[in-house]
Amino acid sequence: MVDPAGSLPSLPPPLPMSLDDNGDAVAAHDAEEAEYYRLHQSSRLMRWRLDLKQAGEPLDPSTERQLLVGVAVLSALGVWRLSGKR
Numbered sequence: 001m002v003d004p005a006g007s008l009p010s011l012p013p014p015l016p017m018s019l020d021d022n023g024d025a026v027a028a029h030d031a032e033e034a035e036y037y038r039l040h041q042s043s044r045l046m047r048w049r050l051d052l053k054q055a056g057e058p059l060d061p062s063t064e065r066q067l068l069v070g071v072a073v074l075s076a077l078g079v080w081r082l083s084g085k086r
Helices: 023-040 044-055 061-082
Strands: none
Touching: 023 044
Protein backbone atom coordinates (compact mmCIF):
# COMPACT_ATOMS: atom_id res chain seq x y z
CA MET A 1 0.00 0.00 0.00
CA VAL A 2 2.77 2.48 0.81
CA ASP A 3 5.01 1.33 -2.06
CA PRO A 4 2.95 -0.15 -4.90
CA ALA A 5 5.66 0.43 -7.54
CA GLY A 6 8.43 -1.03 -5.37
CA SER A 7 10.52 2.11 -5.77
CA LEU A 8 11.27 2.78 -2.12
CA PRO A 9 14.50 1.32 -0.79
CA SER A 10 14.42 -0.92 2.22
CA LEU A 11 16.92 -0.86 5.05
CA PRO A 12 19.69 -3.29 4.12
CA PRO A 13 20.34 -6.17 6.52
CA PRO A 14 23.51 -6.09 8.61
CA LEU A 15 26.67 -7.28 6.90
CA PRO A 16 27.47 -10.93 7.54
CA MET A 17 30.68 -11.74 9.37
CA SER A 18 31.82 -13.97 6.49
CA LEU A 19 32.66 -10.97 4.29
CA ASP A 20 35.84 -10.26 6.28
CA ASP A 21 37.72 -7.52 4.44
CA ASN A 22 35.64 -7.28 1.27
CA GLY A 23 35.83 -3.52 0.74
CA ASP A 24 33.53 -3.48 -2.29
CA ALA A 25 30.71 -5.21 -0.39
CA VAL A 26 31.13 -2.86 2.55
CA ALA A 27 31.09 0.20 0.27
CA ALA A 28 27.97 -1.05 -1.55
CA HIS A 29 26.24 -1.72 1.78
CA ASP A 30 27.17 1.73 3.07
CA ALA A 31 25.84 3.35 -0.13
CA GLU A 32 22.49 1.53 0.22
CA GLU A 33 22.27 2.50 3.87
CA ALA A 34 23.15 6.14 3.14
CA GLU A 35 20.47 6.34 0.43
CA TYR A 36 17.87 4.87 2.79
CA TYR A 37 18.71 7.34 5.56
CA ARG A 38 18.87 10.26 3.09
CA LEU A 39 15.32 9.48 1.96
CA HIS A 40 14.24 8.84 5.56
CA GLN A 41 15.36 12.34 6.57
CA SER A 42 13.96 14.09 3.47
CA SER A 43 10.33 14.59 4.57
CA ARG A 44 7.79 13.51 7.13
CA LEU A 45 5.66 11.72 4.53
CA MET A 46 8.65 9.79 3.18
CA ARG A 47 9.69 8.86 6.73
CA TRP A 48 6.15 7.55 7.39
CA ARG A 49 6.12 5.52 4.13
CA LEU A 50 9.55 3.98 4.82
CA ASP A 51 8.59 3.13 8.39
CA LEU A 52 5.37 1.45 7.22
CA LYS A 53 7.24 -0.49 4.54
CA GLN A 54 9.78 -1.67 7.11
CA ALA A 55 7.09 -2.64 9.64
CA GLY A 56 5.43 -5.24 7.42
CA GLU A 57 2.26 -7.07 8.37
CA PRO A 58 1.31 -6.88 12.06
CA LEU A 59 -0.56 -10.21 12.06
CA ASP A 60 0.11 -13.65 10.68
CA PRO A 61 -2.23 -14.36 7.71
CA SER A 62 -3.84 -17.35 9.45
CA THR A 63 -4.57 -15.23 12.55
CA GLU A 64 -5.96 -12.48 10.36
CA ARG A 65 -8.29 -14.96 8.66
CA GLN A 66 -9.53 -16.24 12.02
CA LEU A 67 -10.22 -12.71 13.23
CA LEU A 68 -12.14 -11.86 10.06
CA VAL A 69 -14.26 -15.01 10.38
CA GLY A 70 -14.95 -14.19 14.04
CA VAL A 71 -16.02 -10.64 13.19
CA ALA A 72 -18.26 -11.94 10.39
CA VAL A 73 -19.92 -14.50 12.69
CA LEU A 74 -20.48 -11.94 15.46
CA SER A 75 -21.88 -9.45 12.94
CA ALA A 76 -24.27 -12.06 11.55
CA LEU A 77 -25.43 -12.95 15.07
CA GLY A 78 -25.92 -9.27 15.87
CA VAL A 79 -27.99 -8.65 12.76
CA TRP A 80 -30.03 -11.79 13.43
CA ARG A 81 -30.63 -10.70 17.04
CA LEU A 82 -31.61 -7.13 16.10
CA SER A 83 -33.94 -8.19 13.29
CA GLY A 84 -35.85 -10.64 15.52
CA LYS A 85 -39.39 -10.24 16.88
CA ARG A 86 -40.27 -6.94 18.50
